Amino acid sequence: MPRGRAALREQGHFVAAREALKSTTRDSAIRHKALIERAETYVAENKFAMAKKDLERVLAEDASAPGVRERLAELSSS
Numbered sequence: 845m846p847r848g849r850a851a852l853r854e855q856g857h858f859v860a861a862r863e864a865l866k867s868t869t870r871d872s873a874i875r876h877k878a879l880i881e882r883a884e885t886y887v888a889e890n891k892f893a894m895a896k897k898d899l900e901r902v903l904a905e906d907a908s909a910p911g912v913r914e915r916l917a918e919l920s921s922s
Contacts, residue, residue: 875905
């Protein structure tokens with residue numbers, strides 16, 4: 845069973861999932877994970893432009909972030 849923000853998203857509580865991801869942190873790895881999770885929440889809401897924006901933000905800070913470039917390409921082709 846998923847936990848935390850992913851659980852909120854999977855249960856259809858999209859606003860709550862996004863709100864849980866709003867807090868910022870100085871740790872870039874945690875911030876990137878939060879942005880990726882929020883992007884997936886936007887995808888679940890069919891808000892693809894917002895999802896791409898978050899993924900692009902991750903890539904801007906870390907071009908080698910695993911899986912992000914591929915996910916962005918998937919969203920761009922759909």
